[in-house]
Amino acid sequence: MxxxxxxxxxxxxxxxxxxxxxxxxxxxxxxxxxxxxxxxxxxxxxxxxxxxxxxxxxxxxxxxxxxxxASETQGMSAREISSTLEAVTKGTRLRTHWSADGDQSRRDVQLCYLAHLCCESALPMGGSVTIDRDAAGWTVRASGPRVNADTVFWDHLNGIAPLDEPPADKVHFALLPVLAKDQNRQLLATTDQDSASIKIAV
Missing domain, CATH: 1.10.287 (Helix Hairpins)
Incomplete structure (x- = not known):
C-alpha cells in the first residue's frame, strides 16, 4: 500500500x-x-x-x-491509452507507439506514462518512444537524433543515486521508483548515444 x-x-x-x-x-x-x-x-x-x-x-x-x-481495480483500454499518447504528442517532434493489446491495469499504465516522461526528457531534439510488453514486463524505449540522458536522474531510477529535491520538470524521475517499489516492481534503466530504455519487471 x-x-x-x-x-x-x-x-x-x-x-x-x-x-x-x-x-x-x-x-x-x-x-x-x-x-x-x-x-x-x-x-x-x-x-x-x-x-x-x-x-x-x-x-x-x-x-x-x-x-x-490509481487503484488496484482500475483498468484502461488499449484504445484509450493509444489515443491519449497520440493526442499528447500531436504537433510535437515526438512520436509514441503503444504496442500492447487489450485492457491494462491503470497502475501499469501509470508506470509506463511516467517512464514515457523520463524518455521524453532524454530527447531534446524529438524522436520516438515505443512501449511494449512481454512475459518479463514492460519496456519503454526512446530513440532519436540526439539522446541526452542526465546520469544522475537515470542512476536514480536504478537505485544508485539519491534524488532528494528534483526540479519540477524532472519530478517523474523521483516518482517512478517510489510507485514501482510500492508495487514490488524492479526498474532497469539504460542509456547510450542513440537510445534510452526503462524496463519495468512484472
Whole structure:
C-alpha cells in the first residue's frame, strides 16, 4: 500500500486534473457553437484556440493517469491509452507507439506514462518512444537524433543515486521508483548515444 504522502499527492493530482478539464471542455463547446452559427468559423484565431484547448485536454488526461490516484481495480483500454499518447504528442517532434493489446491495469499504465516522461526528457531534439510488453514486463524505449540522458536522474531510477529535491520538470524521475517499489516492481534503466530504455519487471 502506498505511503500516505504519495497517496495524498496522487489525490491532489487527480483533483486538479478533474477540476481543470471542465472549463477547458466548456471553451471547446463554445467554439463549436461559434462554428455552427458561422461566427468566425474559419478564422485562424479560433483555430489556434481550438488547437490549444485540444493540447491542454490531452495533457490533462495524460497527467491524470501519470500523477493521479490509481487503484488496484482500475483498468484502461488499449484504445484509450493509444489515443491519449497520440493526442499528447500531436504537433510535437515526438512520436509514441503503444504496442500492447487489450485492457491494462491503470497502475501499469501509470508506470509506463511516467517512464514515457523520463524518455521524453532524454530527447531534446524529438524522436520516438515505443512501449511494449512481454512475459518479463514492460519496456519503454526512446530513440532519436540526439539522446541526452542526465546520469544522475537515470542512476536514480536504478537505485544508485539519491534524488532528494528534483526540479519540477524532472519530478517523474523521483516518482517512478517510489510507485514501482510500492508495487514490488524492479526498474532497469539504460542509456547510450542513440537510445534510452526503462524496463519495468512484472
Amino acid at each position: 502506498q505511503n500516505i504522502s504519495v497517496s495524498l499527492a496522487a489525490l491532489v493530482g487527480s483533483r486538479l486534473c478533474h477540476d481543470l478539464i471542465s472549463p477547458i471542455g466548456a471553451i471547446q463547446n463554445g467554439l463549436e457553437l461559434l462554428a455552427l452559427t458561422g461566427g468566425g468559423k474559419d478564422s485562424p484565431e479560433l483555430a489556434l484556440i481550438q488547437d490549444s484547448c485540444e493540447s491542454a485536454t490531452a495533457r490533462i488526461r495524460f497527467f491524470r493517469v501519470a500523477f493521479g490516484f
